[in-house]
Amino acid sequence: AQSVTQPDIHITVSEGASLELRCNYSYGATPYLFWYVQSPGQGLQLLLKYFSGDTLVQGIKGFEAEFKRSQSSFNLRKPSVHWSDAAEYFCAASNPGDYKLSFGAGTTVTVRA
């Protein structure tokens, strides 16, 4: 069965420190991959997406993600976290050409001063 796994339920990071959120997928073929952020009381915002090509993807708000086929991973990174990055982060995937998204369980990021 197709699935998206986010192994970390909750991560706490100090402001200014780097952040990495893990995402693994299980799909028959390489899926399209996405990272979304959900701030408290807000809707989902797309941070970045990967369809094909360059495996390092740049997104908004200083985020980037790296696709690693050998590890079936699509980890999200940010070099220096700001307090406003505290939110819930969701990794999602879809089959190429299919718009239906499967979401991981989400990772809650807490930023401490």
Added chain:
Amino acid sequence: SAVISQKPSRDICQRGTSLTIQCQVDSQVTMMFWYRQQPGQSLTLIATANQGSEATYESGFVIDKFPISRPNLTFSTLTVSNMSPEDSSIYLCSVVVAGDYNEQFFGPGTRLTVL
């Protein structure tokens, strides 16, 4: 991109009643979807809202419980029928905009509490 509005933004309902949620988009979209986010959980796709025809439901979701309409390219409704406390969730619509291949934009969600 797309600007998506949902009504109501939140509601508190009694069990056994029904609630209809509206989703309006400011541009023509190719596809519209409805998702559910149960408390503390991730998002689960309920169905694809098809223009002018019956929605396509995912496993575990049925039309009698979640009837969906999509009369045109920019508007859809989701009804949560005969509600129970287990239906307490955030319901989100999402759209794929013509030209934004495979990028989905999400509405702000409707927070439903069933007592």
